[in-house]
Amino acid sequence: MLRKHIQWRELVQYDQISSWDLPDDLHGLLPQGFIGYDDNNFPILLALVGRWNAKKIVQGTSREDAVKPHWKSYDSMKKRMKGKFTKEGVPVTQMSAIVDLSELSLLQGTLQVFRALSDFARGFEANFPELLKTCVVINSPWFLPMFFKFIKPFLSPKTTDKIQFYGYNRDEWVEALRKIFPESSLPTIYGGTNDNYKIS
DSSP states (O other): OHHHHHHHHHHHTGGGGGGOOOOGGGTTSSOEEEEEEOTTSOEEEEEOGGGOOHHHHHHHSOHHHHHHHHHHHHHHHHHHHTTOBOTTSOBOOOEEEEEEOTTOOGGGOOHHHHHHHHHHHHHHHHHOTTTEEEEEEESOOTTHHHHHTTTGGGSOHHHHTTEEEOOSOHHHHHHHHHHHSOTTTSBGGGTSOBOOOOOO
């Protein structure tokens, strides 16, 4: 397993991923970013997936590079764990994620996008199997199962058990988010008090 991971790192040039970027005309099409830490010092990633233009990304670059922004994001999150410890004094090695699907369009569901989703899920499970602490998906549209079926086969039950899905009922998902994350880290739009974060 370690050998395969090393081969993967070489293939995607993971050790240089922090200096890699998409072409200028594709910047800003995958808005996501760090918004703070939870009460146990786990970093939180907010991914505005509903606003992603994955269709344009896969059309404008290679299949491999279409997934690289996510590896770059995870590399950044792992760096935010350095020197962080839980309340029990254990080094932080995991992150949490909030995935907002508001505005997600069926038009994003092309074969190229689904292939990229499959590549992402396969790469995530093989190389970051223990990175995810919890993931809360909100504003899930009726057609979400169509997208998720291209990811689920590559994820272990242990990973899928960490994912919670909520629809458009804001009161419901705000309550869920507040139970998991401190309000000081949650953006105001998600029921918190945090206005000091950057999504790019």
